[in-house]
Every structure is written in C-alpha cells, then in structure tokens.
Amino acid sequence: MKTASFPFARPPRRASFRALVAGALVLATGLTTLPARAEGRIRIAEQFGIVYLLLNVAQDQQFIEKHGKAAGVDIQVERVQLSGGPAINEALLSGSIDIAGAGVGPLLTLWDKTHGRQNVRGIASLGNFPYYLTSSNPAVRTIDDFSDKDRIALPAVGVSVQSRILQLASAKRWGDTQFNRLDRLQVALPHPEATAALIKGGTEINAHFGNPPFQEQGLAGNPNVHVVLSSYEVLGGPASATVLYTTEGFRRDNPKTYRAFVAALADAASFIARNPEQAADIYIRNENSKVPRDLLLKVIKNPEVQFKITPQNTYALAAFMHRIGAIKNKPASARDYFFDDPHNAAGS
The missing domain is CATH 3.40.190.10 (Periplasmic binding protein-like II)
Structure with a gap:
C-alpha cells in the first residue's frame, strides 16, 4: 500500500510497542523503564488529535505539577505518543506507562482482561467529540x-x-x-x-x-x-469516545499524584472553555501541528464538542461488546469500568 504525505497532517511521533519494550522509544522520548509505581512520577501515553487537548493544556500550563506541589509532591510528567489501542494497552500492562489514553473500546477490552487482577479502570473522559x-x-x-x-x-x-x-x-x-x-x-x-x-x-x-x-x-x-x-x-447522542485509564495499583499506590492528575484535567477543561484561542495555540505549539489555526478553533468551538472529564454515553458500546462476546464480563453500568471518583459519579 502506498502512503502519501500532506503538509497539514503532522508526521506521527510514534513507535511500535515492540520498540517501546526494546528501548528504542525510550531513547526517542526520554521515557525510562523504571517501575511504574513511584509517587511523584506519571508517564502518559496518548494518540493523535485534538481529543487529547486536555493533556496538552495540562502539560503546557503545568497544572499537574501545580496540584502536586499543593499536596507536597514534586511530580515529574512524561508523555509518549503511540497509535492504536493495542499498543497503548500493552504498554500499560508492561509497566512502561502509568496512564493510557485511548478509546472506550480499548478501555473495555483491558478492563475485561484484567478483571480481578490489575483491575484497569477509567480515570476520566477527555470530552465528547463526534467522530x-x-x-x-x-x-x-x-x-x-x-x-x-x-x-x-x-x-x-x-x-x-x-x-x-x-x-x-x-x-x-x-x-x-x-x-x-x-x-x-x-x-x-x-x-x-x-x-x-x-x-x-x-x-x-x-x-x-x-x-x-x-x-x-x-x-x-x-x-x-x-x-x-x-x-x-x-x-444516540453526544458520547465520550476517548478516555484515560490506569491500573488499580497505580491509583492506590500514588494517591497524591493521581488526585493531582484528575484536578489538572478539570482545570484544563475550564481553561479551554474560557480561552479557546489560547487553547488552539497550545495545541499547535505542543503538537508541532500544521493544522490551520482557524480550523482548530472551529473544532474547539463546535457546539457538539464538549471538553469535560465526566464520561457520557459510553455504556451502549460496553453492552454491545458484551453481547457479541468481545468482553466476557458484563458491566452493570459505567461505574463498573470507571474508578469510583466524584467526577465519575454521574458518568454513563
């Protein structure tokens, strides 16, 4: 298959999971392969698109570090960009990352796979976006x-x-x-x-x-x-297609870091709502994006787009995946595959 290049489309900063494990991605991104659970350190894997704007803003404005310092922890934030839920999920299970950013489908797959073991669950939504x-x-x-x-x-x-x-x-x-x-x-x-x-x-x-x-x-x-x-x-309406998730162990062993991360996401959502133009500039700067600024602003200001951390309308996909045998465990509601945090209480 031939592929093409296009000036608007940013070349992907990505690597296969095998390269991640082998160490090539470590050299490319500065990630290390030390044990994942260390209070004050958070390694985040994300994919491509403005659906990850909350992470861009949280990093650019150093919201995670700010909330960490308020809790008495100096947090080191590291990010890597991969493509595809399988690579993200394998990285999380291997301990190469602490936080996974991917679609609801990969979250449900890993929640089901780790049920009763690592107990992977969702941390938060990255917002509602029509795909x-x-x-x-x-x-x-x-x-x-x-x-x-x-x-x-x-x-x-x-x-x-x-x-x-x-x-x-x-x-x-x-x-x-x-x-x-x-x-x-x-x-x-x-x-x-x-x-x-x-x-x-x-x-x-x-x-x-x-x-x-x-x-x-x-x-x-x-x-x-x-x-x-x-x-x-x-x-059937606005839905959170892309989410953040982690293991029960990381949440349990790093309570201050985890809470700082969630608080930073909420700050980022508020920041984007107040400052859409600045948020567009942050995306361009952080992603080295060649996407026209006016097009980014059109996306950010689209009334169908909602930057929020409470998951919405994810259960239809969960029920479907169980019905076709893609997951063995049937969740009763979204609260089964999202952590019991206040912002997830009204999740669906």
Missing part, C-alpha cells in the same frame, strides 16, 4: 454502499473505538451476527497518515474513520470527501 466516518468515493453515502473496492483507515482494525462504533452501526443495520461485516475493509493507519492519503488520493485508502481535527482536514482538503456516518448517530 466522522468519511469517504472520497462518491458512490458511498451510507455504510450499505461500501464494497470490496473500498478501504477504511482507522487506528486499529476490530478493536479501536472507531472500529467498534462501526461494528455497532453494522449490527444495527444487519443484525448482531453481521457486526464485523465491514472489518475486512479496514486498514490500520495513524490518523495523520490516513488524512494525507484521503486528501491526496492515489492510494487504496478512500475512507477514514477519524477524529478531530483530522476528519475536518479531510473534509476541507478534498472536495470529494464527505461524511458517511457520525459516532453520535450510532451512540
């Missing part, structure tokens, strides 16, 4: 129209939150037995590369299930690109 499935094929207007000629780029086939949402949409359209009907058309590709391919054309990629701002880049950069499906349509 768009877009296509440059004029014949594709609904998911019914996809054929073997189409290839849909997304972070991880079958397991990313985009893939799970598309499976849920397929189950609603063709029944649960056909939930993976479109998996065969999916290709794992980081959002920046997928966006570049969709805009430039000339590769097998003619569809992308993305996230902001990459989906907006695709729509703006190629007149043939159009929205086929919105995650909000599938999930």
Whole structure:
C-alpha cells in the first residue's frame, strides 16, 4: 500500500510497542523503564488529535505539577505518543506507562482482561467529540454502499473505538451476527497518515474513520470527501469516545499524584472553555501541528464538542461488546469500568 504525505497532517511521533519494550522509544522520548509505581512520577501515553487537548493544556500550563506541589509532591510528567489501542494497552500492562489514553473500546477490552487482577479502570473522559466516518468515493453515502473496492483507515482494525462504533452501526443495520461485516475493509493507519492519503488520493485508502481535527482536514482538503456516518448517530447522542485509564495499583499506590492528575484535567477543561484561542495555540505549539489555526478553533468551538472529564454515553458500546462476546464480563453500568471518583459519579 502506498502512503502519501500532506503538509497539514503532522508526521506521527510514534513507535511500535515492540520498540517501546526494546528501548528504542525510550531513547526517542526520554521515557525510562523504571517501575511504574513511584509517587511523584506519571508517564502518559496518548494518540493523535485534538481529543487529547486536555493533556496538552495540562502539560503546557503545568497544572499537574501545580496540584502536586499543593499536596507536597514534586511530580515529574512524561508523555509518549503511540497509535492504536493495542499498543497503548500493552504498554500499560508492561509497566512502561502509568496512564493510557485511548478509546472506550480499548478501555473495555483491558478492563475485561484484567478483571480481578490489575483491575484497569477509567480515570476520566477527555470530552465528547463526534467522530466522522468519511469517504472520497462518491458512490458511498451510507455504510450499505461500501464494497470490496473500498478501504477504511482507522487506528486499529476490530478493536479501536472507531472500529467498534462501526461494528455497532453494522449490527444495527444487519443484525448482531453481521457486526464485523465491514472489518475486512479496514486498514490500520495513524490518523495523520490516513488524512494525507484521503486528501491526496492515489492510494487504496478512500475512507477514514477519524477524529478531530483530522476528519475536518479531510473534509476541507478534498472536495470529494464527505461524511458517511457520525459516532453520535450510532451512540444516540453526544458520547465520550476517548478516555484515560490506569491500573488499580497505580491509583492506590500514588494517591497524591493521581488526585493531582484528575484536578489538572478539570482545570484544563475550564481553561479551554474560557480561552479557546489560547487553547488552539497550545495545541499547535505542543503538537508541532500544521493544522490551520482557524480550523482548530472551529473544532474547539463546535457546539457538539464538549471538553469535560465526566464520561457520557459510553455504556451502549460496553453492552454491545458484551453481547457479541468481545468482553466476557458484563458491566452493570459505567461505574463498573470507571474508578469510583466524584467526577465519575454521574458518568454513563
């Protein structure tokens, strides 16, 4: 498969999980492989997109360090960027990171896998964002129209939150037995590369299930690109698709660091609401992003986008994943797979 470059799409700062374990990513990012549980130290893995703006702002404004100092702890914050829930999950289980940033699908997978052991659960939402499935094929207007000629780029086939949402949409359209009907058309590709391919054309990629701002880049950069499906349509309204999660052990053994991190996220959410233009500048600066500033502001000010840490409307995906056998343990509510923290009390 050929890939293309595009000036708006930032080249991904990423590495495979094997490279992370082997030490190549350690050299590239400054992460170390010391034991994960050390009060005053937090290692965060994130992926691509403005859905991680809370982390950008918290780091830029040093909110984590501020709340740590108020609690008497000097917190060292380290970040690494990976692509795909599987790589994030493996890094968390290996102890290479402390906090995972990924979709609800990967969280549910790891919550189920570690149930009764490491007990991975959600810390907070990163906000509500509509995720768009877009296509440059004029014949594709609904998911019914996809054929073997189409290839849909997304972070991880079958397991990313985009893939799970598309499976849920397929189950609603063709029944649960056909939930993976479109998996065969999916290709794992980081959002920046997928966006570049969709805009430039000339590769097998003619569809992308993305996230902001990459989906907006695709729509703006190629007149043939159009929205086929919105995650909000599938999930029944605004939903927290991307979340942060960790092990029970990290939360238990690092209470001051954990509380400082959560407080910093809340501060970041308030900061973005008050200062959307400054938040856009922080994203550009922290991500070395070439995305036009006005496009970023359009995303941040979109009334469908809500920067908040309380998870919303995640349970539909959890119930679906249990129904199709993707997870063995059935949660009774979102409170089963999110930690019992005050900001999660009203989570859904």
